[in-house]
Amino acid sequence: MIENRIKHRHLSSFVEVARLKSIGKAAISLSISQPAVSKTIRELEEILGVELFDRSHRSVVLSYYGEVFLRFAGASIAALRQGVESVELALQQGASIVRVGALASASARVLPDAVSRFLGASVGTTPQIITADNVSILNQLKAGELDFALGRMGSPADMVGLAFEHLYTERVAVVARRDHPLFAQGSGLGRLFDYVVLVPPPGSIIHDHAVELLIRLAAGPQLRRIDTVSTVFGRSFTTASDAIWIAHYGEVAGDIAAGTLRELPVDTSDTFGPLGLVVWSGAPLSLGAELMMAAIREVAAEVRAEGER
Template structure:
């Protein structure tokens, strides 16, 4: 039976518990915490000795919390969230009127929406310090729940299980075929699917949810993807598009900067449309920094709607 938890449990114990539940693997958790795997195992052993019971079940593909572990993980996350909120309040106090917000940016928002927002930010945004962490949905949701980040911006996919998070749709994220502005396809009087098929496609990696949406659209268009170049790197995809005669199918907002600078253009090919809602995810009511970020997002989205880069969520 556990005794004197407030005296024996330390913050490093809480961080290990949270990381193991989030990453479901000793190796991945140790990498996330930047500690060696043996050191993490020793810390886990310390926690189990303090609690007086095992808290994670080992299995061939990693670890998962048992009933005791689930209870301890929930408590650890609450304590870590409180500590992080206190840290943010102390930062705000020391910065005077500066408000800080930690944004979990999904890939499209990280490379398209947020750079455009910061480039066109209004005077109110001068009082907002934004820390941006890029990741996929399955990485950002646990980080939001644990208090590592304050808000998620990007594509809103249905949750795999109820989580009590607030999801607010702000815009729709259509997908189009894009190429560099001087691509030979733009010299044609009309562009057909057969014309596009003559060029190599550059597509997001199979490990992303965006890739699933893109594949569905390309199948409907009848475009073959067997010879496509695939990458998890948006920067690599962009470099190929700008330096060669490649064609890609991506959310238009992903290349908003290139469309605005006319270094890329949307190919005049009708693409099947399906709702792709995007917006923000957060826990409970937004604080002052969250409200300020939301206002800037809405202002930038309105500007992008005028350029037909995003569509209204209504």
Template sequence: MEKNGLFSQRIRLRHLHTFVAVAQQGTLGRAAETLNLSQPALSKTLNELEKLTGTRLLERGRLGAQLTLVGEQFLTHAIRVLDALNTAGQSLNYLPEQNNALVRIGALPTAALGILPEVIGQVHKQQPDLTLQVATTNNPMMLAGLKSGELDVGIGRMADPEMMSGLSYELLFLESLKLVVRPNHPLLQTTVTLSRVLEWPLVVLPSGTVPRQNAEDLLHSQGCTLPTGYIETLSASLSRQLTANFDYVWFVPSGAVKNDLRQGSLVALPVAPTGIGDPIGIITRIDAPLSAGVQSLINAIRKTVPD
């Protein structure tokens, strides 16, 4: 109780704004620019916050800042607090909402590539005046955005019960890991094994993401480890260009390359993934009624994704 009381007395809004900005931007430098702060000042505020919480909320490294497990949980509450204050401020100058034809969507990058283009095309044919705002983000940020009311619907992964509290989840499909290359890659002329795959340059998602963990599990299952010299990025467009134009092997969730494989611009190597795949589903708030636009979007998603 004494520790909680001290935290409540000393926590300031600047701590929450700084923490959320770093979580959203991914690096201290970009977060500092967003908040118009110097990077040393931002680092000092983060250190103060972690001292108040008594635990590390962010792992800082050469590739940016990654949320720890405790950080992911704290992020949900931090966004909720800031959103509540924002809502309170807006209520002072409330005007009746005129634009009901707006749907705010949060989606994992792979889901945005694999599902949304076709879905958005269908929905806009039926409702050309409907405005769709799409935010591609990681799963913790999406869940936090749904809980705070910043997002209306999400396409993402099931999380632990605490993070899913207040949210509804509808399974769409299981997303498997694929190893893809360009159609004329030299690997396709040989018997493909993981040891031979590792002789070529790799493109993987950042450490801490589910697809990266799946890639490492696959390697470990056959006594291999990720070699040095790989490309690590969240950018599907960069990964696609590297794979299509050079000899990279891309470890990627199936949803991100569904159309590439269908069109033949990329080819999947015959390497069986471990496990049954990651469940991807529709996520909404339990206590928020769905607008007509959100319902139309969800119906289009259900029609697009095969049973």
């Protein structure tokens, strides 16, 4: 039978090449030689009887069969890792780990309450929260490094093999420190280009929204800009300077409530985007992961009830 001939090294090599889009980078990630990765991929293709990569391109591109197989290969690695961890931790301390990848806005707005409720259930599982940009958490999920993700729906190529469950929507916020000169009576936003603006970098999920906002505000090419997705840096730099910060509302909701940051009078009603749970389609989840997702759904429902801002 075909499945008896496929080994873990076949799956791990294939998933890493697909994730990193490079045989060389996959070899480094797996700590093996590049020829070994190429040989392993060829073996897997011979076993399956199809080509998993389209070799007519200069870059590494999945074939149709490769896209289909990736769904199950990544899910298999994740399931195997969960099983091994469950046994090891059960022997060591009677506990397990649930790995959650999340956008910074979700980490700040939804996860604190959700994790508290999860821990209150005394399920004997340790949550591990990994905060990153959307593309990174989807790639980690595909590589079997996460149990599930809390983020936005990616591009069709990024979502191959993944399922998205919408929880709530969130807009972009434009904020500054509470006593910023722009809040002075009659100041307006016409001199925005006088200040440094923190903007999500190209490729990040809200970069296009940020650029459109700057164009609408007539911020010219002389704009001094810092590209960042770091919530820690954004908060520290903005509260200590006259910088303007364009961020997910969830990243700054706590600061706005505390009064350390204030929203500038900018219409961001057209920047709403969906946030939700992302999992491997059809892949089984551990009990801990299921319970964590249930806690996240509960908190997200409260965010919706408050009114998505």
